[in-house]
Amino acid sequence: MSTEPDAGSAGAVQPGFGEPLLEVSNLKKYFGNSEGFLGPITFDRDGAVPRPTVEREWVRAVDGVEFDIKRGETLGLVGESGCGKSTLARTLLKLVEPTDGEVQFKGVDLADAGGEQLRRMRKDMQIIFQDPQSSLDPRMKVGPIIEEPMKAHDLPESDPSVSARADVRNDTEYAVDVTVDDDVDVAVDATDGVAVADVEVVETEEGVTATAESDLLGATVEEAGDRVQVTVSMSASKGAVRRARVRELLGKVGLDPQHYNRYPHQFSGGQRQRINLARALSVNPDFIVCDEPTSALDASIQAQVLNTMNELQDEFGLTYLFISHDLSVIRYIADRVAVMYLGEIVELADKEELFENPKHPYTDALLSAIPAPDPRATEARAPLEGDVPSPIDPPSGCRFRTRCPELIAPPEYDFSEAEWDAVRAFTRAVDRRAPAIDAAEADEERGAGTLRRELRMTYFEDVDVGGEAGEVVDEAIAAVVDGDPETADALLQEAFAERSICAREDPNYVLEPELGGSVHKADCHLHRGDAD
Amino acid sequence: MSTHETILEVEDLKTQFFTEEGVVRAVDGIDFDVRRGEIVGLVGESGAGKSVAVQSILRLVEEPGAIVGGEIRYKDDLLFGLKASADDPQERTEREEMLSRTEMRTQIRGREIAIIFQDPMESLNPVYTVGSQIEEFIALNREVPGDQAREIAMDTLRDVGIPEVESRYDDYPHQFSGGMRQRVLIAMALACEPDLIVADEPTTALDVTVEAQILNLVDDLQARYDTSLVWVTHDMGVVAEICDRVNVMYLGEIVEQAPADDLFHDTKHPYTSKLLASLPRPDRTVGELDSIGGVMPEAINPPSGCRFHSRCPEAREVCAEVHPDERPSAEAGSHHTVACFRDDAFDVGYWDSPPIETEASGGFAASLTAEEGESG
Incomplete structure (x- = not known):
């Protein structure tokens, strides 16, 4: 079969191995959260007559992402659910229209490519989804399923350059x-x-x-x-050429070519994912987006599928974007890794560099959260507190700052480490209305003095925060006990959280990698001294 | 872990499903026990029978399934037990002292043994508020009046780390995040202060950071209430993290049983060691994963002899002929049992038996479900 690009992707140039195949800059995808004609209209009921206002809120699923993928490599994309991984994948392939930014595939901007050109470019970019069951038509036999993309692109076709x-x-x-x-x-x-x-x-x-x-x-x-x-x-x-190719592909992905005439339900989950692989490979793509392809599989089956994917990459010179929430899988399959949090890529580096020398506190937190399959790995874990903030109104500056264990102290106060730890923990507890805060607020039996003392014991047991900061803390504690945590929260946010550099400036640093790779992007202000 | 008294004892439990295609032997003669204050893991891949095993303990198995043999004891109660019938020695009937369905419902489930399922959304009713559900549960099981139930509910919700309990009490389940919903279920399980909690893959649907929060929470609560847990999971990482003792299941049977540390560092059964080797590691880079060939066969027609022999790299002829029962390992001692002829506790001539070709050793079986591993 021909492996070189066809005339259809006009202007496309096949990059060499190790050169960028896909370049993404400032990619954004926002979703309107109030769909429909009247959705964005709200009524302001404060005045005598309700005044309608038109206001749309945007869910910033992907918010200014920048990276490239080199031909022949596997870029791992890791993050928690809701961080925008899958939206990013779909936006890359223009399955959803990007809000802003540029995606260049082989030097062609996908935004400019329309209609027929885009359709032809899609031949080179395939996607594999998480659920192998729902991505296969239950009423079609496996052979025709794998054949279908070739039919859609009228393959096979002769390559004039060969x-x-x-x-x-x-x-x-x-x-x-x-x-x-x-x-x-x-x-x-x-x-x-x-x-x-x-x-x-x-x-x-x-x-x-x-x-x-x-x-x-x-x-x-x-x-x-x-x-x-x-x-x-x-x-x-x-047709005969296509059928021959399907049989060949079935063998390549580790299935029996005899299974051409079976239905998807006759296969196990791992085998179905192999069928999806064969279908993606049928049109000879250069680039495959794998969206959690092994998450639904058992450990032993996952190992088989991952190994097959590695072999196929070598054989066909494939480039993968491999999305997973599982850092162990990423460590196995990826060459470079991008870590995503709340719509942004917060760290990007070579695999070894990222795993052995993580520079972003979020990556650290993710790494320490995985339970290692070894009871003797007794590293004490400090799990992240709280939930991921809403992508409608993400925190200013560094988006991880509301949960970051290494939030930088505002320079106005001369905090010792212990003082800052206590102040930070208290600020967050009030913001989250943590159980202790909640209990103090709800308690109506005991006196305000007792409750205040108790809160102080909980959050400031061994430290005594004095000066201006101390006054703010006192005021906040009093507000909580008075049943007004909103005021306390506003006070603390204004006095501490929002004065940190993490809240005021967008971090954006490129560091010198220590363990290989050419760049190590780590968007954390802790590195404001070491960046180039 | 004060007394180490055994509170749950499962002996030779067999649960089968009677389907049109035949009898599915989902759980086929397993033995295990749980001591007070202990977390016991039940680990295996999908289809191993883990969930059916724990549902059997609570007698939640429904048509066309049924428990067909064995004995389940919880403290002084017999949750399940059979005896030979007086008229026909072949037929076996339930023993008199076995708890009735009503007794199971009113005395055991919720009060003595609570269960947490994998999908919190399916365990919570979407049309009732979170608070009202947990309140009803407490009012019913602890027989307390409404006000008091509400107070206990709020306290328990705070205990499991739910923020803003006052204002979120009247929220509906869909307004909670996945991690928070799982916390609600843990709160519900704890609310009646049971002695045993059965957790069926409770963290599988959660993100790692949330999973870490929940595992820490369980650790804390378990130490505080001295509750015992049966923790069902497919994740060896979670097992390593929280379990005291582990039972490894394969195709309806327990093939290895050991304290967590022994299981990982003195592995006796080839299935366990292959399963461990097939895991990608977060803490080091591995060249190629050592996968297990093939897929788990159907429980309708399990392989003869040792059920793992069709995928076992160490299989010999004797493995296909004789079925290994679970025995204390000769080398490791009585606390570590294994069902594999390679252990010296067995004397069936394994070492003189010729090796056989299996999917793991490169044989290409033509059956549909059997060649998964060829490329691996």
């Missing part, structure tokens, strides 16, 4: 001249731009006959004196 030649094994006394049709590269794989058809010429009782090794080719012979003229041409229909 020339054709024949390798003749001549067992006769005649000299052999060969002409080969240009389109035999459909049936024979091309190497270095040349498709070579193997032909055998023998003499039988009926005269000289020629046979092509591939079932899909035919060879005819014309005798002329002491020479024979052999013509090699396609004898099989496009």
Whole structure:
């Protein structure tokens, strides 16, 4: 089969291995959360007459993402559910229209590509989804399922840039001249731009006959004196070529070619994911987005599928974007890793660098959260507190700052580490209305003094925050006990959280990697001193 | 972990499903016990029978399934037990002292043994508020009046780390995040102060950071209330993290039973060691994963002899002929049992038996469900 790009992706240039295949800059995808004609209208009931206002809120699913994927590599994309991984994948393939930003695939901007051009470019970009069951039509047999993308793109088609030649094994006394049709590269794989058809010429009782090794080719012979003229041409229909390719692919993904006529329900989950792989491979893509392809599989089956994906990558020179919430899987399959949080990529580095030398506190937190399959790994874990904030109104500056264990202290106060730890913990507890805060607020039996003392014991047991900061803390504690945590929250946010550099400036740092790779992007203000 | 008294004892439990295609032997003769204050893991891949095993303990197995044999004891109660019938020695009937369905409902479930399921959304009723559901549960099981039930409900919700309990009490389940919903279920399970909690894949649907929060919470609460847990999971990482003892299940049977540390560092059964080797590691980079060939066969027609022999790299002829029962390992001692002829506790001539070709060793079985591993 032809492996080089066809004329359809006009302007597209096949990059070399290690050069960027896909370049993404400032990609954004917002969803309106109040859909419909009247959805965005709200009524302001404060005045005498309700005044309608039109206001749309946007869910910022992907918010200014920038990275590239080099040909032949696997970029791992990891993050928790709701961080925008799958939206990013769909936006990359233009399955959903991006709000802003640019995606360049082989040097062509997908935003500019429309209609037929986009359809043809899609041939080179495939996607595999998490649930292998729901992405296969239960009423179609496996063979036609795998064949369908080839039909949609009218494959196989001959590549005009590939020339054709024949390798003749001549067992006769005649000299052999060969002409080969240009389109035999459909049936024979091309190497270095040349498709070579193997032909055998023998003499039988009926005269000289020629046979092509591939079932899909035919060879005819014309005798002329002491020479024979052999013509090699396609004898099989496009359908037959496609079916032959399906059988070949079934074998490649580790299934039995005999299973062509079975239905998806006759396969196990792991096998169904292999069918999805074969379907994605059928059109000879350069780039496959794998959206949690093994999350629904058992451990032993997952290992088989991951190994197969690795082998196929080597064989077909594939480029993967591998999305997963599972860092162990990412560590196994990826070359480089991007960590996503709340619509942004917060850290991007080579695999070893990222796992052994993580620079973003969120990556640290993710890594320490995975339970290692070893009871002797007794590393004490400090799980993140709270939930991921809403992507409608994400925190200013660094989006992780509301949960970050290493939030930087505002320079106004001269906090010791213990003081800042206590103040930070208290600020967050009030913001989240943590159980202790909640209980103090709800308690109506005990006196305000007792409750205040108790709160202080809970959050400021060994530290004594003095000065201006101390006054704010006192005021906040009093407000909580008075049953007004909103005021307390506003006070603390204003005095502490929002004065940190983490709240005021967008972090954006490129660091010198220590363990390989060319760049280490880590968007955390802790590195404001070490960045280039 | 004060007394170490055994509170749950499961002996030779067999649960089968009678389907049109035949009898599915989902759980086929398992033994295990749970001591006070202990977290016991039940680990295995999908289809191993883990969930059916715990549903059997609570007698929640429904048509066409039924418990067909064995004995389940919880403290002084017999949750399930059979005896030979007086008229026909072949037929077996339920023993008199076995708890009735009503007794199971009023005395055991919720009060003594609570269960937490994998999908919190399915365990909560979407049309009732979270508060009202937990309140009703407490009022019914602890027989307290409404006001008091509400107070206990709020306290328990705070205990499991739900923020803003006052204002969220009247929220509906869909207004909670996945992690918060799972906390609600844990709160519900704890609300009646049961002695045993059965947790069926409770963290599988959660993100790692949320899972870490829940595991920490369970650790804390377990230490505080001295509750015992049966923790069902497919995740060896979770097992390593919280379990004291582990039972490894394969195709309806327990193939290895050991304290957590022994299971990971002195692994005796080939299935356990292959399962461990097939895991991608978060803490180190591995070249190629060592996958198990093939898929787990159907429980309708399990392989002869050792059920794992069709996928076992160590299989020999004797493994296909004789069925290994679970025995204390000769080397590791009585607390570590294993069902594999390679252990010296067995004397069936394994080492003289010729090796057989299995999917793991490269044989290509033509059956549909059997060649998954060929490429692996």
